[in-house]
Amino acid sequence: QKEVEQNSGPLSVPEGAIASLNCTYSDRVSQSFFWYRQYSGKSPELIMSIYSNGDKEDGRFTAQLNKASQYVSLLIRDSQPSDSATYLCAVKEMGSGNTGKLIFGQGTTLQVKP
Amino acid sequence: DVKVTQSSRYLVKRTGEKVFLECVQDMDHENMFWYRQDPGLGLRLIYFSYDVKMKEKGDIPEGYSVSREKKERFSLILESASTNQTSMYLCASSTPGQGTYGYTFGSGTRLTVV
Numbered sequence: 001q002k003e004v005e006q007n008s009g010p011l012s013v014p015e016g017a018i019a020s021l022n023c024t025y026s027d028r029v030s031q032s033f034f035w036y037r038q039y040s041g042k043s044p045e046l047i048m049s050i051y052s053n054g055d056k057e058d059g060r061f062t063a064q065l066n067k068a069s070q071y072v073s074l075l076i077r078d079s080q081p082s083d084s085a086t087y088l089c090a091v092k093e094m095g096s097g098n099t100g101k102l103i104f105g106q107g108t109t110l111q112v113k114p
Numbered sequence: 115d116v117k118v119t120q121s122s123r124y125l126v127k128r129t130g131e132k133v134f135l136e137c138v139q140d141m142d143h144e145n146m147f148w149y150r151q152d153p154g155l156g157l158r159l160i161y162f163s164y165d166v167k168m169k170e171k172g173d174i175p176e177g178y179s180v181s182r183e184k185k186e187r188f189s190l191i192l193e194s195a196s197t198n199q200t201s202m203y204l205c206a207s208s209t210p211g212q213g214t215y216g217y218t219f220g221s222g223t224r225l226t227v228v
Contacts, residue, residue, distance in 0.1 A: 032216075034216040034217075036216075042221070042222070043204055043219040043220060043221050043222045044157075044204070044217075044219050045219070046216045046217070046218070049215075049216055088157070090216065090217075092216075099145055099162060099164045099170070099210065100145045100208040100209060100210050100215070100217075101145075101147070101159070101162060102208075102216060102217055104156060104157045105156070106156040107156060
């Protein structure tokens with residue numbers, strides 16, 4: 001069973017701090033990784049994707065990938081109350097042809113306190 | 115702006131009714147997916163389709179069927195609605211391959227079965 005694991009939280013950080021969200025995955029051959037943000041009652045929204053080992057930065061967001069450790073993380077710098085949401089880690093499933101199916105973690109709830 | 119559109123945002127149906135949830139995408143995506151999302155259970159895949167008239171069962175297909183007669187439209191059918199099918203239903207689409215293209219989600223349909 002291919003799995004994606006996240007700590008459900010809640011992760012609470014003060015406004016302006018760095019929030020660090022972590023995710024591990026079981027399928028060693030996975031190549032594509034995604035972070036989605038989901039506000040309460042809304043659908044998930046893609047915020048970052050990463051394909052290569054190392055860091056990928058987009059504004060206040062940095063995705064980090066370490067394939068050897070099967071670990072992907074999301075850093076949010078200068079956290080704002082508007083960042084309070086559930087963050088879903090997703091891994092594209094290998095070995096299933098071209099279906100592009102994603103395996104999702106349970107999500108980590110982030111609370112940014114003013 | 116590319117979109118995945120779900121026909122209803124909120125829906126209330128009676129037990130035993132046949133329910134149709136519609137999803138349309140304008141991105142010419144080959145792959146389309148139906149998930150349900152429940153508190154504490156995360157996103158669970160019901161069915162997906164990688165081509166017109168093609169479908170595959172996901173993790174929880176029981177009580178559901180799907181139809182994909184045209185590339186842009188993927189319908190989820192609850193054959194005889196039951197109260198345990200009360201949930202948030204999310205449609206998504208994607209392109210095939212192992213690139214860094216994730217899902218685009220629709221806005222979701224919150225279904226209540228009474």
